[in-house]
Amino acid sequence: MIEILPRALFLGLSTGIFCLGTCAPVMAPFMLSEERSAYSEKVKPFLLFTAGRFLAYVLIGALAGWTGGLAGNALTRNLAGISLLLLAMLMVIYGLTTGFPQLRFCRMISPYLGRIRAPFAAGILMGVNLCPPFLIAAADVFVMGSAFNGAAFFMVFFAATTVFLVPFIFLGYLSYLPAVRAVGRLSSLIVGAIYFFIGLNSLAS
Amino acid sequence: MPEKTLINSHSRKTSVFLTALMAFLLAFLILGGNRDNPRMMAAGAVYLVFLTVITYLIFRTGMVGKYRSIFFATYAVGFSLSFIPMLIETRGSMFLSGEEILSLSAPLCHLTLPMIAIPAVVYGFLIFPTKLFSEMGFFPMLYLWLGATLFLGRGWCSWGCFYGGVDEFFSKLLPKKIVSSKNFNYTLRFFPYAFLLVIVLWAFIALEPVYCTWFCPFKAITEFIKPTNWLMWVQTGIFVSIFLGLVVVLPLLMKRRTQCGLFCPFGAFQAVIGQVNPYRVKIDGEKCTKCNTCVQQCPTFSLTEEAVSKGKSCISCTRCGKCMDVCPRGAIQYSLIGVPLRNSEKGGGFFGEVFRPDTLFIFGALLFGGVLSSGMVSTSLLRITNLAVNGSFLLK
Amino acid sequence: MADIKGIFRRLGVKFMYLLALTLVFLVPVFYMMFKSGIIETIGKKIPIKEGTFVEADGEIKIKRPESR
Numbered sequence: 001m002i003e004i005l006p007r008a009l010f011l012g013l014s015t016g017i018f019c020l021g022t023c024a025p026v027m028a029p030f031m032l033s034e035e036r037s038a039y040s041e042k043v044k045p046f047l048l049f050t051a052g053r054f055l056a057y058v059l060i061g062a063l064a065g066w067t068g069g070l071a072g073n074a075l076t077r078n079l080a081g082i083s084l085l086l087l088a089m090l091m092v093i094y095g096l097t098t099g100f101p102q103l104r105f106c107r108m109i110s111p112y113l114g115r116i117r118a119p120f121a122a123g124i125l126m127g128v129n130l131c132p133p134f135l136i137a138a139a140d141v142f143v144m145g146s147a148f149n150g151a152a153f154f155m156v157f158f159a160a161t162t163v164f165l166v167p168f169i170f171l172g173y174l175s176y177l178p179a180v181r182a183v184g185r186l187s188s189l190i191v192g193a194i195y196f197f198i199g200l201n202s203l204a205s
Numbered sequence: 206m207p208e209k210t211l212i213n214s215h216s217r218k219t220s221v222f223l224t225a226l227m228a229f230l231l232a233f234l235i236l237g238g239n240r241d242n243p244r245m246m247a248a249g250a251v252y253l254v255f256l257t258v259i260t261y262l263i264f265r266t267g268m269v270g271k272y273r274s275i276f277f278a279t280y281a282v283g284f285s286l287s288f289i290p291m292l293i294e295t296r297g298s299m300f301l302s303g304e305e306i307l308s309l310s311a312p313l314c315h316l317t318l319p320m321i322a323i324p325a326v327v328y329g330f331l332i333f334p335t336k337l338f339s340e341m342g343f344f345p346m347l348y349l350w351l352g353a354t355l356f357l358g359r360g361w362c363s364w365g366c367f368y369g370g371v372d373e374f375f376s377k378l379l380p381k382k383i384v385s386s387k388n389f390n391y392t393l394r395f396f397p398y399a400f401l402l403v404i405v406l407w408a409f410i411a412l413e414p415v416y417c418t419w420f421c422p423f424k425a426i427t428e429f430i431k432p433t434n435w436l437m438w439v440q441t442g443i444f445v446s447i448f449l450g451l452v453v454v455l456p457l458l459m460k461r462r463t464q465c466g467l468f469c470p471f472g473a474f475q476a477v478i479g480q481v482n483p484y485r486v487k488i489d490g491e492k493c494t495k496c497n498t499c500v501q502q503c504p505t506f507s508l509t510e511e512a513v514s515k516g517k518s519c520i521s522c523t524r525c526g527k528c529m530d531v532c533p534r535g536a537i538q539y540s541l542i543g544v545p546l547r548n549s550e551k552g553g554g555f556f557g558e559v560f561r562p563d564t565l566f567i568f569g570a571l572l573f574g575g576v577l578s579s580g581m582v583s584t585s586l587l588r589i590t591n592l593a594v595n596g597s598f599l600l601k
Numbered sequence: 602m603a604d605i606k607g608i609f610r611r612l613g614v615k616f617m618y619l620l621a622l623t624l625v626f627l628v629p630v631f632y633m634m635f636k637s638g639i640i641e642t643i644g645k646k647i648p649i650k651e652g653t654f655v656e657a658d659g660e661i662k663i664k665r666p667e668s669r
Contacts, residue, residue, distance in 0.1 A: 021410045025403060025410075028406070099392060100392070182392050182399075183398040184399070185392075185399075186392070186398075187399035234632050234633075238636075325649050329648055329650055330649070330650050330651075331649060331650070335651070338640070338641055342651075343651070344641075345640055348635070355624065356624055356627070356628055356631070483617060483620055484621075541618070541620075541621055543610075543613045544617050560622075562621065568625055569621075569625040572628045576628075
C-alpha cells in the first residue's frame with residue numbers, strides 16, 4: 001500500500017506539466033470569462049474545477065481498484081469520447097450564455113447552467129477523461145484489487161498534479177478587463193468546437 | 206462639403222528629398238545583394254522604380270492607405286507568383302510530401318512562431334519540420350520577426366506580411382461594398398485572441414503545429430499535404446473554406462480585411478507583442494466630429510465608437526493609414542507615445558516635416574517592407590517575363 | 602513643480618523622437634546584418650534542436666514525461 005503512494009506522487013509531478021497543458025484549454029476560459037470582484041469569487045471557478053477533478057479521480061480510482069484494473073480498453077476509450085463530447089457541449093453552452101446572453105437560447109438555458117456550476121461539471125468530465133499513456137503507466141497498480149488502494153493512488157496523483165494548476169488562479173485577476181472576458185468567452189466556444197470533433201473522432205475510431 | 210485635410214501630405218521639396226533618400230537606401234540594399242546576378246539586378250531595378258514612385262506618391266499626396274495598398278497587394282501577388290512556381294520547380298507540385306517533412310525541408314513562416322515557442326522552451330525541440338538555419342528556417346524567421354516587431358509593431362500586418370496583401374487585394378477589387386457592416390457584432394474582434402490562446406495550448410498538448418495542420422488558409426497559395434485519408438480531406442476542406450470565405454469572398458463583399466482582422470492568430474500575437482513599438486494611431490478629440498467614417502472603413506475592425514471617443518485605435522490596429530485617408534477632418538494621425546498630437550495646419554518647414562512621427566514611421570515601414578519584398582517581387586517579374594517569352598512560369 | 606513636470610515632458614518627447622529616428626537608421630543595419638552570419642553565431646548558442654520526427658517511423662521525437 002505505502003509503496004504505491006510515492007509512485008503516484010512521482011507520476012503526478014512528472015506528468016504535471018502535461019496536465020497543465022491538458023487542463024489549460026478548459027480552465028482558462030472559466031477563469032477569464034466572468035468579472036469577479038471579491039478574492040474568494042476569483043478563486044471560485046478554480047476550486048470548483050479542482051473539486052470536480054477530485055471527485056472524478058476518487059471515483060475512477062475506487063472503481064478501477066475494485067474491479068482490478070480498468071475495465072477493458074474499449075470501454076475506457078468510449079467513456080473518454082463521451083465525456084469529451086459532454087465537455088464540448090458544456091464549453092459551447094458556457095461560451096454562448098456568457099458571450100452572447102441576448103440570444104433566446106441563452107436566456108432559456110442560463111438558469112440551468114448556473115445550477116450545475118459549469119466549472120465543477122467540467123472538472124468531473126476532465127477528470128474522467130484519462131489520457132491513455134497515463135492508463136498504461138498506472139495499470140500495474142490496480143492488480144492489487146482494492147478499492148481503497150486505487151482511490152488513495154488517485155488522490156495522491158490528484159494532489160501532485162494540482163500543484164501545476166495553481167498558476168491559473170492568477171488568470172482570474174485578468175478578468176477585470178472587458179477585452180479579456182470577451183477573449184475567454186470566445187475561447188470557450190473554440191475549445192468546445194475542437195473537443196467536439198476530437199470526441200467524435202475517438203468514438204468513431 | 207469642406208475641403209479634406211490630408212494630414213500625412215508633405216511639401217514637394219520634402220517629398221523629393223525623402224523619395225531620393227529612400228531610393229538611395231533601397232538601391233543600396235536591393236541591388237547590392239544581387240551584384241552577381243544580372244537578371245535579378247534588372248528585375249530589382251524595375252521594382253526599385255515602382256517603390257520610388259510609391260514613396261513619392263505617399264509622401265506628396267498623404268494618401269498612405271491608398272498607395273500603401275498598391276505596394277502591399279503587389280508584394281502579395283509577387284510572393285505567390287514566385288513561391289508556387291519555386292515549389293513546382295523543386296518538388297514538382299504544391300504538395301508537401303512525407304519525405305519532405307521527415308527531411309525537415311518545409312519552409313517556416315511567421316504564423317508558426319507563437320505555437321512553437323512553448324514546446325521549444327519546455328522540451329528544447331522545434332515542433333515544426335524545418336531546419337534551424339536554412340533560408341526559410343527557424344532562426345532567420347525569428348530574426349525577421351524580431352525586426353518586424355521592433356520597427357513596425359502590428360504595422361507588420363500592413364507593411365511586411367506576405368499574406369496580408371492577398372486580403373487587401375480582394376478587399377480593393379470591387380468599387381463598393383455589397384455587405385454592410387452596420388450590424389457587425391464587435392465582440393467578434395476578439396476571436397483572433399481567443400483563437401491564439403487555444404492554438405498555443407493545443408499545439409503544446411499535441412506537440413504539432415496545429416494551426417498549420419488544420420486551419421492556415423494560406424496553404425492554398427503555398428503548400429499543403431496531399432490528402433490521402435478522410436481526416437486529411439477534412440483538414441483540406443477546412444483550410445480551403447477559410448481561404449475562400451475569409452480571404453476572398455468576405456473581403457470582396459465587405460471591403461474589409463476579414464482574415465487579418467477577425468481570424469489571424471498571429472495578428473493577435475503581434476498586436477500584443479507589437480506594443481513595444483513606439484508608434485500609435487491617435488485621434489484628435491478636438492477635430493473629430495464623431496462621424497464614424499473611420500469606424501465603418503477600418504479594414505481590420507480596429508476602430509470602434511468607444512475607441513474613437515477615447516482618442517486612439519485598438520491594439521489590433523495595423524497602421525495601414527486608411528482611416529487617415531478617409532477622415533474628412535484630418536483628425537487621425539500617426540503619433541509617438543507621450544508626444545502631443547500635432548496641429549495639421551502648421552507647416553513646420555522642411556525639418557519640421559522630416560521629423561514628424563508619421564514621416565519617420567512611413568519611411569521606416571516602407572523601407573522595411575520594400576527590402577523584404579524585393580526578392581519575391583523581383584523573382585516574380587522574371588517569371589512573368591519568362592511566361593511572356595517562353596510560355597512558362599518555371600525558370601528551369 | 603509644474604516646471605519640473607514640463608522639463609520631464611519635453612525630455613520625454615525628445616527621447617521618443619530620438620528613438621524613432623534610431624529605429625529608421627536601424628532598418629538598413631538590420632538587413633545588412635542578415636547576411637553577416639550573426640544569426641548563426643547567436644542561434645548556435647540557443648539550446649534548441651531541430652528534427653521533430655524520427656526518420657524510421659515518422660513518430661515525434663519528443664519524449665513526453667508520462668510515456669516512460
